[in-house]
Amino acid sequence: MNYKKYLGQNFLKNKNIAERIVEAANIKKNDVILEVGPGRGALTNFLIQKSGHVIAVEKDKNLADFLTDKFKRNRNLEIVHNDILKFKPQNFSLKHHKYKVVANIPYYITSRFLRQFLESEYQPSLMVLMIQKEVAERIIAKNKKESILSISVKIYGKPKIIIRVPAGNFTPKPKVDSAVIAIENISKDFFDPPAGGNKMDEKLFFRLLKLGFSHKRKMLKNNLGINAEVLQKCKIPPLARAEELSLEDWKFLYCATLPSLRGPTS
Structure with a gap:
């Protein structure tokens, strides 16, 4: 079977790592699993042994047909030929917090994929993903410096690295090493209102975040166009940069800058 470079295809060939991924998902028999990028089915084979219902979404028509034939006797597996970035969970009866995502996605769609599922009204309860090692370490903020990506993930869940995966564990061998991350406790609780306050607006919060990291x-005060007194009221050092702020810092800052985020009112 030919590899399609434009689809970012790199197939996992190490069964031990596939087992570690499934173990990280902590799958129960009544769990519904959305597998993304099943490829040749190396991971699928373990998932269908653990879960009562696996939906495997594959963009490559040839691979989707291959998987349909390979697993034709497995009643608990549904192969879907689709682009995951166009996939709608509700069309497959996937309900909010009632399914888990296990994915070995093309690395070039990582950011869009994370936004799609973490910001969705139909969030999974857990995500276990194979992604580029460098990106995994940015999400965890291994160097203690946050980014738009790391904050955008941590708003919705708790990420952790499960295992680092050298490039030699794939066919064809990619140019970069990979890592498996789990994002646990996925929710939108971060946006819940404080005592006596109003629920935070997701779009306005991300507007603030993008402004904060714009340069x-x-x-931070220069990126946001605010004076040091606003930061001091939020207990943020006046010379702070965006990468130094915690989730709670961003929440305080949102409340302090909300009028300017909303813009002028008529």
Whole structure:
């Protein structure tokens, strides 16, 4: 079977790692699993042994047909030929927090894929993903420096690295190493209102976040166009940069800058 480079195809060939991925998902028999990028079915084979219902979404028509034939006797597996970025969970009866995502996705769609499922009204309860090692370490903020990506993930769940996976565990061998991450406790609780307050607006919060990180080398106050007193009220150092702020810092800052985020009112 030919590899399609434009689809970012790199197939996992190490069964031990496939087992570690399934173990990280903590699958029960009544769990519904959405598998993304099943490829040749190396991971699928373990998932269908654990879960009562697996929906495997594959963009490559040839692979989707291959999997349909390979697993034709497995009643608990549904092969879907589709682009995951166009996939709608509700069309497959996937309900909010009632399914788990296990994915070995093309690395070039990582950010869009994370946004799609973490920001969805039909969030999974857990995600276990094979992604580029460098991106995994950015999400975890291994160097203690946050980014739009790391904050955007941590708003919705708790990420952790399960295992680092050298490039030699794939066919064809990619140019970069990979890592498996789990995002646990997925929810939108971060946006819940404080005592006596109003629920935070997701779009306005991300507007603030993007402004804060708009120029990485500039101080936060300059990116946001605010004075140091606003930061001090939020207990944020006046010379702070966006990468130094915690989730709670961003929440305080949102409340302090909300009028300007909303813009002028008529």
